[in-house]
Amino acid sequence: MKHNEILRVSGKSLIPFIMMFGLYVQFHGDYGPGGGFQAGVIFAAGVVLYTLIFGLRRARRVFSPRTMEAWICAGVLLYGSVGLLSMLKGGAFLDYNVLAHDPVHGQHWGILWVELGVGITVTAVMITLFFLFAGRGLRGPSRLDHED
Amino acid sequence: MIDILLFAFLMLTALGILRLRDLFAAAMLSSLFSLLAASLFMVMDAVDVAFTEAAVGAGISTILMLATLAITKRQEKARKRQLRPGPALLVLACGAMLIYGTLDMPHFGTADAPVHTYLAPRYLEVSPIEVGPPNIVTSVLASYRGYDTFGETTVVFAAAVGVLLLLGGRRRFRDAGWDITMGVDLREVQEIVARRQEGLKLPEGDP
Numbered sequence: 001m002k003h004n005e006i007l008r009v010s011g012k013s014l015i016p017f018i019m020m021f022g023l024y025v026q027f028h029g030d031y032g033p034g035g036g037f038q039a040g041v042i043f044a045a046g047v048v049l050y051t052l053i054f055g056l057r058r059a060r061r062v063f064s065p066r067t068m069e070a071w072i073c074a075g076v077l078l079y080g081s082v083g084l085l086s087m088l089k090g091g092a093f094l095d096y097n098v099l100a101h102d103p104v105h106g107q108h109w110g111i112l113w114v115e116l117g118v119g120i121t122v123t124a125v126m127i128t129l130f131f132l133f134a135g136r137g138l139r140g141p142s143r144l145d146h147e148d
Numbered sequence: 149m150i151d152i153l154l155f156a157f158l159m160l161t162a163l164g165i166l167r168l169r170d171l172f173a174a175a176m177l178s179s180l181f182s183l184l185a186a187s188l189f190m191v192m193d194a195v196d197v198a199f200t201e202a203a204v205g206a207g208i209s210t211i212l213m214l215a216t217l218a219i220t221k222r223q224e225k226a227r228k229r230q231l232r233p234g235p236a237l238l239v240l241a242c243g244a245m246l247i248y249g250t251l252d253m254p255h256f257g258t259a260d261a262p263v264h265t266y267l268a269p270r271y272l273e274v275s276p277i278e279v280g281p282p283n284i285v286t287s288v289l290a291s292y293r294g295y296d297t298f299g300e301t302t303v304v305f306a307a308a309v310g311v312l313l314l315l316g317g318r319r320r321f322r323d324a325g326w327d328i329t330m331g332v333d334l335r336e337v338q339e340i341v342a343r344r345q346e347g348l349k350l351p352e353g354d355p
Contacts, residue, residue, distance in 0.1 A: 030281035133215035
């Protein structure tokens, strides 16, 4: 779809806003609806749109499958290490009260990092799944690359 | 009133998906189903759930279904539709049991439902002081139920590992210096190499 100018131009101008909205949902989850899971899906939707317009090969160059696999693990590890950190500081696993001097502050930090971990994992998983499905079972370049 | 309307549309969409042979239309209708479900959650004031349903159900899963459709055929294989009494009875019995199970549940929005007598009031009253965020759903998900959310994240991780193991296996060939995605038969290549060694001319059109 690379040569479809309307799609390319409108997609190009939409993608940054979709990604910004993903970040907004991620970090505004304390105040409004949303959180890591929804944010991850929205951010991945931006990448999916990019792939649909510019082709799988180019998208894979930006979000290489190897890196995405590392991010999948990084999110879960971030979540788990918040729990371990609270244990190191003398609390129970995932007890955020001990993370800062003030328990409410600690809760804020804990929720922020934990949600970030969820967001990272979900983003990477969604991108990986889409790449796998889009590049599956096709001999030669993916169908999305037909005009590349 | 509006929830009855939404439920009616939900039922119609589900029946439509059942009857359709055109898989592309079925994927689109299932996206519509998710959107209707999200609206229904919205009417019930479950904003976060509606958000997730709209993003995952109507968005990503439709894309994944379309990506799958690009690999297979667009039309479902024609099959004789005949009513089999055994499975139909089993399904009806299961459905009846499920409906019977819901009879004991408190009605939607009842004030004296067990969850509203001690748990919800505690979250509503104490969580702004204890945890902080104005969105109590976030405090429940990330703090009070932090273990559950950790479990959910691990489930997403495990699902991705499963899919990678099933579908991502082509890298092995590539690492071995052989890219199977090129669609070239190994025997053909060997033949060409052999011919080249013999000093024969390559047939036209070969790489």
